[in-house]
Amino acid sequence: MDPASLVTILDSALRLSIPLLAACLAGLWSERAGVVDIGLEGKMLVAAFAAAAAAHASNSAWIGLLGGIGAAIAFALVHGFASISQRGNQIVSGVAINMLAAGLTAIVGNAWYGQGGRTPPLEGPQRFGEVFLGHSALVYLALLAVPVTWFVLARTRFGLRLRAVGENPAAVDTAGISVSGLRYAAVIIGGVLCGLAGTYLAVAQSAGFLPNMTAGKGFIALAALIFAKWRAWPALGACFLFGLLDAISIRLQGIVLPVIGEVPVQAIQALPYLMTVILLAGVIGRATPPRAAGIPYVKER
Amino acid sequence: MSPAIQLTAINKRFGAVHANRDVNLSVDRASIHGIVGENGAGKSTLMSILYGFYQADSGEILVAGRPTLIRSPAHAIEAGIGMVHQHFMLVETLTVVENVMLGAEGGVLLRRGEAKVRAELARLSADYGLEIDMDAIVGDLSVGLQQRVEILKALYRGADILILDEPTAVLTPPEADALFGLLTALKHQGKTVILITHKLREIMAVTDRVSVMRRGEMVASLDTAATSPPELAELMVGRRVLLRVEKADRPPGAALLEIDGLSVVDSRGVLAVANVSLKVHAGEIVGIAGVSGNGQSELLEAIAGMRQPVLGSIRLEGREIGFSEHNPHRLRQLGLLHVPEDRLRMGLVPSFEAFESAVLGFTDDPRLGRGPLLDHGLMVKDLAAKMEHYDVRPQAPRLRTSKFSGGNQQKMVLAREIERNPRVLLVGQPTRGVDIGAIEFIHRRLIALRDSGVGILLVSVELDEIMNLSDRILTMCGGRITGERNASDATEQDLGLLMAGVNEEAA
Numbered sequence: 182m183d184p185a186s187l188v189t190i191l192d193s194a195l196r197l198s199i200p201l202l203a204a205c206l207a208g209l210w211s212e213r214a215g216v217v218d219i220g221l222e223g224k225m226l227v228a229a230f231a232a233a234a235a236a237h238a239s240n241s242a243w244i245g246l247l248g249g250i251g252a253a254i255a256f257a258l259v260h261g262f263a264s265i266s267q268r269g270n271q272i273v274s275g276v277a278i279n280m281l282a283a284g285l286t287a288i289v290g291n292a293w294y295g296q297g298g299r300t301p302p303l304e305g306p307q308r309f310g311e312v313f314l315g316h317s318a319l320v321y322l323a324l325l326a327v328p329v330t331w332f333v334l335a336r337t338r339f340g341l342r343l344r345a346v347g348e349n350p351a352a353v354d355t356a357g358i359s360v361s362g363l364r365y366a367a368v369i370i371g372g373v374l375c376g377l378a379g380t381y382l383a384v385a386q387s388a389g390f391l392p393n394m395t396a397g398k399g400f401i402a403l404a405a406l407i408f409a410k411w412r413a414w415p416a417l418g419a420c421f422l423f424g425l426l427d428a429i430s431i432r433l434q435g436i437v438l439p440v441i442g443e444v445p446v447q448a449i450q451a452l453p454y455l456m457t458v459i460l461l462a463g464v465i466g467r468a469t470p471p472r473a474a475g476i477p478y479v480k481e482r
Numbered sequence: 483m484s485p486a487i488q489l490t491a492i493n494k495r496f497g498a499v500h501a502n503r504d505v506n507l508s509v510d511r512a513s514i515h516g517i518v519g520e521n522g523a524g525k526s527t528l529m530s531i532l533y534g535f536y537q538a539d540s541g542e543i544l545v546a547g548r549p550t551l552i553r554s555p556a557h558a559i560e561a562g563i564g565m566v567h568q569h570f571m572l573v574e575t576l577t578v579v580e581n582v583m584l585g586a587e588g589g590v591l592l593r594r595g596e597a598k599v600r601a602e603l604a605r606l607s608a609d610y611g612l613e614i615d616m617d618a619i620v621g622d623l624s625v626g627l628q629q630r631v632e633i634l635k636a637l638y639r640g641a642d643i644l645i646l647d648e649p650t651a652v653l654t655p656p657e658a659d660a661l662f663g664l665l666t667a668l669k670h671q672g673k674t675v676i677l678i679t680h681k682l683r684e685i686m687a688v689t690d691r692v693s694v695m696r697r698g699e700m701v702a703s704l705d706t707a708a709t710s711p712p713e714l715a716e717l718m719v720g721r722r723v724l725l726r727v728e729k730a731d732r733p734p735g736a737a738l739l740e741i742d743g744l745s746v747v748d749s750r751g752v753l754a755v756a757n758v759s760l761k762v763h764a765g766e767i768v769g770i771a772g773v774s775g776n777g778q779s780e781l782l783e784a785i786a787g788m789r790q791p792v793l794g795s796i797r798l799e800g801r802e803i804g805f806s807e808h809n810p811h812r813l814r815q816l817g818l819l820h821v822p823e824d825r826l827r828m829g830l831v832p833s834f835e836a837f838e839s840a841v842l843g844f845t846d847d848p849r850l851g852r853g854p855l856l857d858h859g860l861m862v863k864d865l866a867a868k869m870e871h872y873d874v875r876p877q878a879p880r881l882r883t884s885k886f887s888g889g890n891q892q893k894m895v896l897a898r899e900i901e902r903n904p905r906v907l908l909v910g911q912p913t914r915g916v917d918i919g920a921i922e923f924i925h926r927r928l929i930a931l932r933d934s935g936v937g938i939l940l941v942s943v944e945l946d947e948i949m950n951l952s953d954r955i956l957t958m959c960g961g962r963i964t965g966e967r968n969a970s971d972a973t974e975q976d977l978g979l980l981m982a983g984v985n986e987e988a989a
Contacts, residue, residue: 338587338595345573345584352571355533356585357556472575480535 190428198424200378203323204402205416207374214367215347215473219275222399223282228253228379230286233300233390236307245384250376257372265364268477287392298392309385317385331413347471350478360478404457410468426453484547486511486674492541501527503698514675516685519695520917533565534558564636568647574621626657645676654773655978662688682711719919727925735764738937739906744794746784754780756961762937769940769952777961778941782910786820787813819899823910829895832884837865839883868897889920906937959983
């Protein structure tokens with residue numbers, strides 16, 4: 182492989198890993214605080230739709246970002262209310278978010294634009310353009326979120342409390358700190374990052390919203406989160422790895438292998454997903470999630 | 483000088499349960515004040531109110547003479563009250579420093595606060611001998627050291643009043659002695675200590691005053707020097723209780739259970755029991771003493787057929803138990819019965835009605851039905867008779883198992899196993915979470931069973947219980963038998979050292 186195409190592949194790997202990274206960090210915040218977030222996919226999708234719609238209506242990509250973040254936070258708060266205030270099952274709530282997002286974006290999209298669920302194509306100031314080295318501002322925002330996440334979790338009061346609440350909420354409660362407050366804060370930060378991920382998909386990477394355009398990225402982000410063992414810097418590495426697999430699979434399309442002949446497109450497209458299964462099943466070894474993840478906090482008598 | 487804490491007419495209801503009824507309590511400054519009572523007497527509720535976990539429905543709290551509203555743990559901390567919970571409130575993945583800081587970080591960034599914590603911890607460890615590795619991950623520390631972290635947490639927050647809830651439940655006797663030394667040192671420094679416990683021995687050893695609770699009410703507050711364990715037990719239960727069950731000497735008979743070179747691996751793949759050999763004779767109670775988590779549970783489970791040993795042999799009445807027979811079902815048929823340590827997880831199904839729980843493991847008994855069909859009428863009648871016999875309250879075979887108190891649940895498990903005429907009975911923690919009145923009953927039953935010629939292997943973390951019941955005592959530490967003593971010449975200090983694995987060469 183010549184150096185030029187290597188650069189192309191790495192470049193496209195970065196591009197493809199950004200939505201994974203933002204969603205993965207969203208999951209990291211939520212789960213480190215003890216709220217399992219299987220609804221990353223749904224929040225990303227609803228953010229993508231809201232961002233595209235807002236960008237189209239306002240003629241501004243940045244307003245689109247605000248719209249995307251707003252929609253994702255709204256969905257995050259639904260999840261928060263169900264799993265923090267109402268102490269519901271976090272998996273069920275997350276699945277509900279995903280289903281709601283898939284249905285709602287399709288129906289509202291069709292009602293508003295009548296284009297089979299798509300938003301009208303975005304152009305000019307409605308999209309995020311390249312600002313540096315051929316990448317948009319959102320790429321740098323997502324990358325910046327990695328050190329910020331690490332610093333806040335490791336070095337600040339808020340981060341210490343947040344880590345503690347994901348491990349043993351009773352310890353936080355007896356220290357006189359609100360468990361619910363911390364968990365809501367974490368879930369909202371997760372909403373902001375999912376908003377970023379969704380906006381990137383619809384307003385930077387593509388030119389508009391397509392039904393179900395997240396295509397499982399939220400779940401791959403969850404896989405990357407486990408692969409990274411719920412830590413920020415490894416999350417960057419894991420997401421880049423998944424982005425790279427995606428980039429390679431695009432590059433491999435139409436390739437002719439000896440003996441086998443032309444490899445079917447579907448087989449190559451399945452590669453990143455297949456790798457996900459293999460990585461999660463064997464390669465990473467023991468990944469211990471935050472101890473209180475998934476368990477609603479109830480004061481004991 | 484006004485008392486450190488004064489509670490007046492505290493009331494608290496949880497639904498139909500009146501957990502605290504007009505409770506008054508006065509705790510002198512710079513004293514150690516014990517609070518005793520049976521499970522459900524309202525001790526924990528009272529302390530939770532004092533620490534701001536719950537709000538009292540009515541009543542007043544005075545801290546150092548001033549009426550104080552304590553609406554959350556944050557208010558309690560502000561008022562100088564610290565609490566060491568029975569189940570530690572620690573974050574196991576964080577370091578000691580981080581745990582101590584949590585909630586008292588002293589700024590948005592951790593760095594400044596961390597320096598302060600380190601300096602303060604160094605001072606505290608110098609003042610009280612509370613040495614600790616500040617950078618250790620809390621989950622890696624021993625239980626005794628984790629408790630130390632809890633105490634340091636409270637002291638770092640400037641606690642003048644320290645509440646300890648059942649602090650010795652998880653400690654070895656030497657660790658408990660060290661704790662009491664510390665509490666006395668704190669008292670001399672002017673701190674006030676409230677000690678909740680059900681061990682009367684500890685009350686007598688360290689407290690200045692003691693208050694007794696029964697069924698939500700404060701029934702007495704006494705000077706410790708002017709009272710005695712029997713008096714306290716009577717106040718707790720409301721009737722006379724024998725703390726020590728009498729038993730006659732009895733020469734043991736033939737060996738019924740012989741364990742040779744048994745090794746067991748636990749669920750994490752770690753060797754939990756290493757090369758254990760022991761014998762239980764007819765008419766003998768053999769007690770295994772040890773701090774929780776030293777292989778006793780795995781040993782008991784392996785003998786009962788719930789776990790396959792990796793090495794070693796088990797003989798029952800001289801007959802080698804082969805692999806195909808080593809399961810709880812077959813062993814029960816052979817006369818080896820088992821009262822498991824954790825009645826709610828292994829002994830009963832909490833959501834079953836009592837008569838259903840009462841036949842677990844014996845559903846193929848022809849007396850309970852015909853073929854695959856069970857006769858509910860017979861089962862209910864059978865349990866009703868046992869309930870009468872074992873004084874289970876309420877006598878309601880159709881009540882859900884979880885609705886019975888711990889003591890009554892335990893009596894039902896005992897009844898189920900004992901009434902099947904065991905040759906050997908394995909008993910794990912027979913009185914954990916059981917009230918003092920029921921303890922007396924259970925101990926009497928076990929002694930009666932021993933007198934009838936049954937061999938009993940008893941595992942308990944309560945050293946008193948082991949010393950009280952056993953004819954012979956084995957100590958376990960780190961999966962190995964570290965010593966053997968005749969009950970008649972065993973002392974607590976001696977056993978404590980053996981349980982801690984010291985003094986092994988003398989074993």
